[in-house]
Amino acid sequence: MSTGFNDAQRAAIRHLDGPCLVLAGAGSGKTRVITHKIVHLIDSGFSPEAIGAITFTNKAAQEMAERLQKIATLPTARRPLVSTFHSLGMQMLRRDGERLGLKRSFSILDSDDCAGILAGALATTDRKLIRHAQHQISLWKNALLDPETAAAQAANGIEHSIARAWREHAATLSAYQAVDFDDLILLPVKLLAEHADLTQAWRERLRYLLIDEYQDTNAAQYQLLRLLTGPRAAFTAVGDDDQAIYGWRGATLDNLRRLETDFPGLKLFKLEQNYRSSVTILSAANRLIAHNPKLHDKKLWSEHGVGDPIQVVPCANEEAEAESIVMRLHAHRFERRGTWRDYAILYRDNHQSRVFEQWLRKENIPYVLSGGQSFFERAEIRDLIAYLRLIANDDDDPAFIRAATTPKRGIGTATLKALGDYAGSRQVSMFEALFETGFESRLAARQLDTVREFGEFINRINWRAAREPAGPVLDDLLAAIDYRGWLADSQDEKTAATRWRNVCDFCDWVKKRAAEEGATLSQLAQSIAILSQLDRRDAEADAVRLSTVHAAKGLEFPHVFVVGCEEGVLPHLGARDPDADEGGATAEVSAARAAGDSARIEEERRLMYVAITRAQRSLTLSWCRERSHARQTLPQEPSRFIAEMELSSGASGVRATVTNETARARLGALKDLLGGSRAAK
DNA sequence: GCACTTTATGTTTTT
C-alpha cells in the first residue's frame, strides 16, 4: 500500500492507536489518505463493516465508496459504512427512534415545509422574519440548546419570540411524526445520551471512525462523534481550517481546537504537499490566506511548474462579464484543443449562474450546473415526493396538503382549513381527523365527500405500496392522479414537456433503486428527503461546470474562472442582523459587531481560498464595474482579495486589460479557422 | 368556495 505516498501521508495512514487529526491542505491527497487508511485498517485486522467513514455530502460519500471499492473489492455485506452525518443519523432514528416517541416511518421535512410551519407558529407572513427564525433555530439546534435555554438567553424581543415559536414548531413536528435536517443529528445525540445500551451497541458496531471535512462539523455533530467513539477514541479526523466555509450553518472551528484538549493523546499530522496546482496559483492562495489568523501553521508547497499567470478581468457589468468569460473559455479551449470538462466557472451566489448559462447556450457550449436548485426541489418532483411521503407516513400534514391540492381535485383552502382546525383541536393529524365522525359536522357534504375520497385513495395506494413492487404501484399512482394531464393543462406546452420528462426521470430512478435494494415504495419514500441529488452521470458528460464555490469544494479543474470578484459579492456583505439594536450601541456591542464582521470576512476569504485552489493550471478572476442588484445598478469595487493575492501587476503576467473586443476578435479568427477547415474537409 | 390573474417583493452559501 505504501507506494506513492509521501512521509506525512504514510504516517497518517499508519497511525492506528488512538485519536488522530490530519490537517490536509487543499489538493494534498486527502481522500486518497482516507481510503487507503481504511484499507490499512482492514489489513491490520479491523473487520471492514466495523469501520465507518463520515462525509458531509452524499456525493462525497458515494465517491469515497467507489474509490474504496476500486482498491479493495469487498462483498456488499462486508463493506465499511460510508455515509453522511445526516444519513447515519437517519439510520439511527429509524432503528431506535421509537424510544423518543418517533414512529419508524417518520417523515423528513425540507426547509420549505418547515418555513410553512414556522409561519404559523410566528403568526406572520414576513418571509424575511421566517427565514431569520429558521436560521436562528437551526443555529440553536446545532449548538445543542433547547427552546427553554434559548429563550432564557435570548438577546432581544425578536429572539425571544423565535424561541417561543420554536417550541410550538417542535410540537407541530412531533404531531406530524416528522423531523427536520437538524434533528437528524440532534435526536441521535439525544438517543445515545439517554440510552446507554444503544451507545454501547453503536460502539460495538463501529470500531473505528474516519471523519472527512472535519472543519465543517458543528457542536451537535461533534457530540455525536464523541458519543460514537467513546473512551476508546479510535478515530481519524481529516480537515483543513483554511477551508472552513460553513460557519453560517453552525460549523465551528472550536471543534478543531477542542480536539486537542478533549483528547490529550491526539496525534497530529500535516499534509502540506500539494499535488494539484501550479506554483503561481498556490503561492497566490498562500498569500491570500496569510491574511487570516492561523490556527495551525501550514504552508502548502508543490513540485509543479510555475504555470500560467493568473489573469484579472475587469468588466463593465454582469452581461459583459458573462460574455467575456464565455468567449475566453471558448477561445482557450480552441487553442488548447482541450475538453469542456476541463473548465469550471465558479461564483458566490446561485443567481449569478443565469447570465453565464445564457451565454454558454448562445455559444452552444455544453454545461452542467451543480449546486443551486437540486432536482428534488423542482415543483413537479416535490409534488410526487409529497405523495410518497404521505404513503410512508399519513401523519405528514404538509405532504397531505400538497398532495391533496395537486393536481386540483376540488379540495381548496376552506376545506383544508376546516380539516386543519379540527385536527388541531383533536391533537391528531389531518389524515386521521378526516375519518373521525366528529369532523363530519364541520363541512358541507360535498366537500366532505371529495376530501374523504382522496383519503381513501391514499389508503388504497398505501396498502399496495407496502406490499407490491414499487414500479407498478408508482405507475398506477401517476395514472390515477393523471399527473401528466394536469401538467399539460396547467403549463405551457414546453414546460409541461420538460416537467413530465423530469417526472419520468424521477420514476426511473425510483424504480432502479427499488430493484437494486429490493425495497417497496413505502421504504424508498423514507430516504428520499436526504438525497440531494440524483446519482447522475455528470462526471461523464463533457461539459463546462457551473457551480457555486460551496458546491465545488472537493473538486478540481485544469482551468478555473472565479467570477464576480467584487466587494459585496465575494466577500459577500449581507445586511447586518435585523435584531441589532441601532440606538444605544455601546462600545461593547460595536466591538462584538466588529469581531463578527471580521469573522465573516475571514470565512469569505476562506471561500475565495477554496475557489482558487480548485484550479490546477490556469486561473482567471473577473469583476464588474457595476452590477444590478435588486432594482438598482450600483458601482462596484474589485474584491479586496485580489489585492491580497499580490499578483505582480503590470510588469509580469497579469493582463488586466484584454478587452471583450480582443477576446471576441480572437475567437472569431479561431472560428473562421475551424469553419474553414471544416469546409475544406 | 375554488381556480385563475394581478401585484408586490425580495437575494448567500446547503444537509
Added chain:
DNA sequence: CATAAAGTGC
C-alpha cells in the same frame, strides 16, 4: 425577473 401572497371572476 421570478416567485409567492393577495385580489377577482366562475
